[in-house]
Amino acid sequence: MPLQILLNGAKGRMGRTIAGLAGEMDAAIRATTDAGDDPAAHLAGCDVIIDFSSHSATGRLLELAVAKKKPIVIGTTGHGAAEKKKLLALAAKVPCVWAGNFSVGVNLLFALTRRAAAVLGADYDAEVVEMHHRFKKDAPSGTAARLLEIILEERKLTADALRHGRSGITGERPPTEVGVHALRGGDVVGEHTVLFAALGERVELIHKASDRAIFARGAVRAAHWVVKQKPGVYDMQDVLGLK
């Protein structure tokens, strides 16, 4: 019997992509929900919930997953820091994979960014640049947010160090600053560059996604994995065995 999925955000770009390839991955979309639907009315017979919708939907969906003891895969981004903290406490009560990016390449980029930040040290100015399609509703992307978190962790800095864009008389760049820049346009699926620049050299780590099927496949792979786990919050590094 294929894995039975409740797909939330089913009418969106990611929802449609997941529905298009679930069948190739020993999974079936048992039920679909989108804005205005009540997921509680569609959960019967589903093994797992996959959510790619809006940050405003995550709280209710997690409450439902906890009440019905259903594993959940969350790909939705755009949660504020305080909002996310509360949601993570709720998510820990069920098996939950929560990832800002489900691609294998990006998960490798996370690992390489951590290594580069550690090896290159504070003398190398760190900046993250991302570009996405014109329809994207949040900025910076969930992936950029994770890359920034990794750099802040390695450098023992807080979110106060983040500098979102620059304009006007900004003065010289302080070494503790971590720059972040979100470009929007056209149909770009997702591009992320992490730069480390010192006097005399620059290292750039670049990932370019050209097909959102990479995220959809990763999410279905995570769904197969999460139904076998104990309650707790996991990420794609856990699913891929990169930790």
Ligand code: NAD
């Ligand atoms: P989209 O705008 O094309 O689709 C979102 C869908 O969610 C729409 O059909 C919308 O009607 C629906 N929706 C809105 N509010 C809802 C609610 N309260 N309940 C149920 N459905 C609701 O967006 P998209 O490109 O498919 O992306 C969806 C989310 O996934 C975004 O947050 C995006 O950043 C994120 N995303 C994550 C990854 C990843 O790998 N983690 C990859 C791509 C996109």
